[in-house]
Amino acid sequence: MTAVPPRPVIQYEGVVKTFGTFTALRGVSLEVNHGEVVCLIGPSGSGKSTLLRCTNGLEPIDSGRVLFDGVALPAQPKALYRVRQRMGMVFQSFELFPHKTALDNVAIGPITVLGMPRTQARERAMALLDKVGLADKAGSLPAKLSGGQQQRVAIARALAMQPEVMLFDEPTSALDPETIGEVLNVMKRLADEGMTMVVVTHEMNFARRVADRVVVFEKGQVVESGPPEQIFDAPKTTRTRDFLGHLGWQG
């Protein structure tokens, strides 16, 4: 097997983000390569969600650059909409559209954004619901689904745009413990298929098993970054050790 040189898909170059007088990101530099799974971990309020939201331009940044596929995120709205089509995002609170069935939640992106004919979009949506194990829930409204099921629909919804990267912001934090596994399994399978993924998570076991690289955040900065073995078994900074210690991580 020949080694494929890593191709960066997302590059953060000295990203600074402020909210009023508060600086949420203090110059973050990071690369995410094609096919890589990067897990962001760190204490609450350290800026993990903010970094994710800056990745697809939901939050504008104050200085530095975010590059997607080698190109800085455009400021012009229409160009930004086109970039967002190529990135999927999954939210902690699912954000399914409550007035639409599971199937229509998944089909809405292709229909409204890509202008795909309804029947074709529904076929694609059905295949994706099947992929996340929810073909039998196609006609259900989100309110009738469990949290784990809603989040799987949300993953299918993002996949319907056939994105090049998937951004996950604590996808299992709002879930009952018994439904966390089904969502993580779907994510694991996606990673195995070679999807490029940035995952903010408190699921250390997932990070350890699935991540190619783990990035530790604190106070808007990257404290340490490396393969999971390094972060979890031989952390190089005391701050990483402290953070993992707080979580009761035993290695």
Add this chain to the structure above:
Amino acid sequence: MTLQWSVVWDNWPALLHGVLLTIALTFTTMAIAVPGGILLALMRLSPIRPLNLFATCFVELFRNLPIILVVYWAFYVLPVLTGLSLSAFATGLAALCFNVSAYNSETFRAGIASIRAGQTEAGLALGMSRSTAFRTIVLPQAWRRVLPVLASTWVSLFKDTSLVSVIAVGELAYTALQIRSQTFRVLEMLTAMAAIYWLLGYPQAKLVDWIHRRMGVLE
């Protein structure tokens, strides 16, 4: 005092015409004031200062003036301001539209604000434009939430159309009051008028109650 109910039957074509005009006035006002209300709400939510300012002034003015005053104002001032000579019907319609649009604007503004930002962001994350996200995600949800309020506004409007009788729009109230002054059958005509308004209004109020019960929030 002897009652002479025949005055009601004898004048039924005129009364029917009044009823139809009342209904037409209610429908037309709502047909204009719903999109008008959405537009004003969007202007008030917009970051563009002049739009925002205009909409705020419009809404706060017409929401806080008695309708009857707006009706007179439209009758005497609007032709001077615009140079147009409007029919009585159009003038009454304009006055009602000003008032109801202002009300609907606040209704829609609250409805739109009640849809959390994450919903729009979920749409944006799929690559939707802001306007697409608004149309396909926010508005349908807001619509469900405001429908009961709009229905109540409708019932008030149906009764408030009677206020345009002061500028001689021949709707139900005007017609009934005209017949009263021509025939001097005060009690009969007022009773008939009340009965007709009630018979038309009661089913509408019941329908509103039904909508209130039916339109639960989906989450």
